[in-house]
Amino acid sequence: MSSLACALKSVQGERIALTNVSVSAVLHDLLEEVTMCQSYRNEEQVNIEAVYTFPLPLDAVLLDLEVEIGGRVLKGVVVEKKAAEEKYEDAIAAGDAAVMLEQLEPGLYTMNVGNLMPNEDATIKFSYSILYRWVGERLRLFIPTTIATRFGDSPHAPHQAPESSLAVENHFSLQMEILGSLKDAQFTCPSHQVSLTRLAGRVIVSVKQEQAAMDRDFILNVKALKASRSFAVWGPDGDGVAAVASFQPFFPGLQQTRPLSLAIVIDCSGSMQGDSIEQAKKALEGIIESLQPADRFALIAFGNSTHALWERLTPSTPASREVARHFAKQLAANMGGTEIGKALQTAYEILGDINSADILLVTDGEVSSWQPVVQEAKRAGHRIFTVGVGNAVSEAFVRELAGSTGGECELVAPREDMAERVIRHFERMRAPRAKRVVVQWPDGSCDIAPNKLGSVFGGDTVISAARFNESTIDGLVVLEVETETGETARQELTVSEVPSSTTQDTISTVARFAASMRLKEQNATMGLNTALQYRLVSPWTNWLVIAARPDGDKAQDIPAIRKVPQTQAADRTLYQSLPAMSLSWAASATAMPPSAMRAARIMRGMPLFSRSATGDSQRATSSAPSRFTGILELIRAVTEQDWHEISSWAARDRHPDLSQNAMKFRELRRSGRKGWFSETELLLGLSILREARSLGFQLSDTILDAARRMNINLDEQIDF
Amino acid sequence: MNNSRTFTLDEIAALAELPRRTVRYYIQTGLVDRPQGIGKGAYYTEQHVEQLLLVRKWQLAGLSLERIGEVLKQQTNGPLPPAPRRKGTVEVWSHLVVADGVEVTLDPGRACLTPEQVRAFFRGVAQVYEQIENGKEER
Numbered sequence: 001m002s003s004l005a006c007a008l009k010s011v012q013g014e015r016i017a018l019t020n021v022s023v024s025a026v027l028h029d030l031l032e033e034v035t036m037c038q039s040y041r042n043e044e045q046v047n048i049e050a051v052y053t054f055p056l057p058l059d060a061v062l063l064d065l066e067v068e069i070g071g072r073v074l075k076g077v078v079v080e081k082k083a084a085e086e087k088y089e090d091a092i093a094a095g096d097a098a099v100m101l102e103q104l105e106p107g108l109y110t111m112n113v114g115n116l117m118p119n120e121d122a123t124i125k126f127s128y129s130i131l132y133r134w135v136g137e138r139l140r141l142f143i144p145t146t147i148a149t150r151f152g153d154s155p156h157a158p159h160q161a162p163e164s165s166l167a168v169e170n171h172f173s174l175q176m177e178i179l180g181s182l183k184d185a186q187f188t189c190p191s192h193q194v195s196l197t198r199l200a201g202r203v204i205v206s207v208k209q210e211q212a213a214m215d216r217d218f219i220l221n222v223k224a225l226k227a228s229r230s231f232a233v234w235g236p237d238g239d240g241v242a243a244v245a246s247f248q249p250f251f252p253g254l255q256q257t258r259p260l261s262l263a264i265v266i267d268c269s270g271s272m273q274g275d276s277i278e279q280a281k282k283a284l285e286g287i288i289e290s291l292q293p294a295d296r297f298a299l300i301a302f303g304n305s306t307h308a309l310w311e312r313l314t315p316s317t318p319a320s321r322e323v324a325r326h327f328a329k330q331l332a333a334n335m336g337g338t339e340i341g342k343a344l345q346t347a348y349e350i351l352g353d354i355n356s357a358d359i360l361l362v363t364d365g366e367v368s369s370w371q372p373v374v375q376e377a378k379r380a381g382h383r384i385f386t387v388g389v390g391n392a393v394s395e396a397f398v399r400e401l402a403g404s405t406g407g408e409c410e411l412v413a414p415r416e417d418m419a420e421r422v423i424r425h426f427e428r429m430r431a432p433r434a435k436r437v438v439v440q441w442p443d444g445s446c447d448i449a450p451n452k453l454g455s456v457f458g459g460d461t462v463i464s465a466a467r468f469n470e471s472t473i474d475g476l477v478v479l480e481v482e483t484e485t486g487e488t489a490r491q492e493l494t495v496s497e498v499p500s501s502t503t504q505d506t507i508s509t510v511a512r513f514a515a516s517m518r519l520k521e522q523n524a525t526m527g528l529n530t531a532l533q534y535r536l537v538s539p540w541t542n543w544l545v546i547a548a549r550p551d552g553d554k555a556q557d558i559p560a561i562r563k564v565p566q567t568q569a570a571d572r573t574l575y576q577s578l579p580a581m582s583l584s585w586a587a588s589a590t591a592m593p594p595s596a597m598r599a600a601r602i603m604r605g606m607p608l609f610s611r612s613a614t615g616d617s618q619r620a621t622s623s624a625p626s627r628f629t630g631i632l633e634l635i636r637a638v639t640e641q642d643w644h645e646i647s648s649w650a651a652r653d654r655h656p657d658l659s660q661n662a663m664k665f666r667e668l669r670r671s672g673r674k675g676w677f678s679e680t681e682l683l684l685g686l687s688i689l690r691e692a693r694s695l696g697f698q699l700s701d702t703i704l705d706a707a708r709r710m711n712i713n714l715d716e717q718i719d720f
Numbered sequence: 721m722n723n724s725r726t727f728t729l730d731e732i733a734a735l736a737e738l739p740r741r742t743v744r745y746y747i748q749t750g751l752v753d754r755p756q757g758i759g760k761g762a763y764y765t766e767q768h769v770e771q772l773l774l775v776r777k778w779q780l781a782g783l784s785l786e787r788i789g790e791v792l793k794q795q796t797n798g799p800l801p802p803a804p805r806r807k808g809t810v811e812v813w814s815h816l817v818v819a820d821g822v823e824v825t826l827d828p829g830r831a832c833l834t835p836e837q838v839r840a841f842f843r844g845v846a847q848v849y850e851q852i853e854n855g856k857e858e859r
């Protein structure tokens with residue numbers, strides 16, 4: 001077998017070197033520290049190099065990296081990028097083990113685990129810190145787990161470019177501890193089944209499934225009282241101290257609403273298929289609903305090509321809104337690639353040089369080369385408000401596009417409240433613009449970051465950092481916002497010392513955090529200095545660990561490469577490549593109201609959670625869908641041979657769709673899948689069995705037994 | 721011909737003006753042969769340099785690494801077989817609904833069609849459909 005074919009093996013799900021990811025997080029007030037543990041194992045006869053590209057939240061600041069290999073624990077160091085790459089190559093060539101973590105672009109990282117010997121394990125533990133931002137009374141904790149397929153060639157080196165595969169399912173476990181002021185908050189998890197335990201002084205949230213599929217973002221929504229939402233802290237920074245402040249200003253809205261000139265841009269590319277396009281349509285519904293008589297708007301849908309409903313801005317009248325609604329109804333994720341740059345260009349042309357015109361963009365952001373789009377948007381000068389949808393949104397793109405144009409970003413997962421977020425965007429667009437935004441740090445401050453504060457919206461969060469050459473801070477930090485209407489909002493915070501656990505460290509986490517904010521505005525030379533001084537991964541620095549092997553144990557050959565593929569993002573999985581097929585819902589789904597059933601059917605997805613009708617309750621509202629456990633047991637009882645028989649029978653009996661679907665399951669089984677399936681797959685599997693049975697195929701006794709045991713009615717009508 | 725000259729990985733990378741990591745990746749994926757000898761005694765020959773330059777040439781011509789792998793494997797000069805579709809690949813297809821129950825799907829990338837050609841194709845299909853529809857009515 002050629003090495004290329006050999007490398008492709010890993011893509012086909014047969015030899016995945018990444019065996020597990022475990023995430024543990026501690027949220028203290030607004031600062032969260034997340035520790036991720038990636039376990040790798042070489043189960044082959046040759047030495048390998050595992051390469052895994054993975055996402056982290058855009059605002060994550062990597063703090064530490066530690067590698068356990070061959071019984072040794074080695075601490076990572078931050079090294080200038082070129083030098084790190086050279087040292088890594090030298091180590092690989094010399095037959096030693098080496099681990100290198102590099103940042104590809106904001107929010108995207110590659111872990112290189114070189115020269116893992118046969119039967120050897122390596123555990124890589126790294127931690128990051130993140131400062132969350134309040135939006136009104138809501139905070140959204142976000143941990144991405146996979147990179148959805150992006151449109152266009154990857155701008156990264158071939159070993160780094162993420163690839164996703166249907167046949168691969170990576171797994172993770174997650175536990176989060178919440179301390180401090182947020183321990184009494186309300187929590188909702190729209191993405192996973194979680195358990196929530198309230199103990200004295202803390203709350204523990206964990207994903208129930210011990211081996212959850214890395215096929216969607218983990219999201220935890222937090223609601224808390226105003227009092228606990230702003231803070232300022234300081235910690236040691238060498239001879240001086242560094243401080244970070246998080247404000248949430250509120251200022252009165254306008255007396256009369258500001259009429260909008262708005263270009264609405266909707267992503268209808270293939271990647272939006274499934275949950276995302278349904279979300280986009282829901283968003284559009286809300287957007288049209290929010291338009292007022294004095295507004296003017298344009299509506300643009302795009303994929304490979306761009307389709308504008310009108311060539312210029314059109315007054316919002318009952319008639320034009322009706323036309324827009326009709327246009328919205330017909331949208332489908334069938335317009336091919338994601339030519340988002342061209343679509344925005346059309347929006348710029350329509351808006352022309354209209355003063356204070358805005359763009360509202362709904363997309364999953366799955367574009368490989370997104371940075372040029374952001375640059376172009378900056379030049380165009382219109383504010384872009386983004387709604388990032390889907391199960392694995394490209395956070396960096398949608399957030400930076402909004403942030404760098406003076407707009408704001410809302411990420412909305414399929415089971416989150418879309419209407420609320422759309423309304424929020426309209427409030428921002430109609431709000432008076434901030435004319436002057438200043439953060440005044442106490443005397444002695446230097447290195448204030450960001451140097452220039454961007455847009456500020458009432459109820460959103462403003463973060464600022466500073467350095468002091470003194471050993472303590474005396475005084476208040478003050479945010480002042482003056483709006484174009486002359487209103488002034490002022491917020492003062494006391495800067496308190498962070499109790500440090502690692503007292504021997506002269507550079508505190510706060511200091512590194514502050515440095516990471518400065519880094520974003522620095523050029524290569526200064527950035528490199530800052531990154532090295534504060535041990536930060538950046539466009540100019542990598543984390544590196546070299547584990548030298550004794551002479552007799554060195555690898556003798558260039559390692560075989562094993563790229564770790566991304567798990568295909570939820571819901572797009574089978575539906576994209578399989579013929580359209582409706583799913584029926586077990587009669588036991590009692591918690592689901594008819595409207596939700598209908599929506600669920602349209603989405604062809606999996607309503608994993610039935611939100612209680614009363615909205616957020618006191619605890620996590622993800623009610624346990626125990627029926628999935630039953631379906632899982634049933635699907636586990638179906639062997640590769642069973643699927644094969646269903647498939648060939650269906651082919652003979654002229655049911656090509658059924659045959660193909662069954663074949664897909666046979667392949668999943670064959671690729672080593674026995675005990676776990678995503679919920680989407682489970683429902684599809686169940687519907688295949690039902691359909692086959694209703695068409696007259698004799699299911700095996702084992703399957704029928706399992707169905708009886710699990711109380712699943714296989715004769716239920718298939719609901720098209 | 722003098723084939724006795726040998727090189728290190730560093731040297732062939734420099735000759736091809738490629739980063740070491742990239743050269744190593746080409747070797748790992750079989751685009752370039754593995755070195756002669758093992759461990760510290762590994763070395764490269766002019767043949768390796770030629771292979772590297774060939775890969776570079778195809779890359780500059782716009783071929784993906786996978787496609788280059790296929791080109792290199794093909795011994796004869798005939799036309800290339802269509803690129804195989806890997807299991808687990810996710811493809812983005814454009815759909816055109818011609819009428820209720822009639823849909824055309826295509827992947828412009830694989831079909832090597834420009835957006836203009838795609839539109840022309842879709843227009844043509846729609847026209848043919850209309851003709852057939854009209855024909856039905858006349859009968």
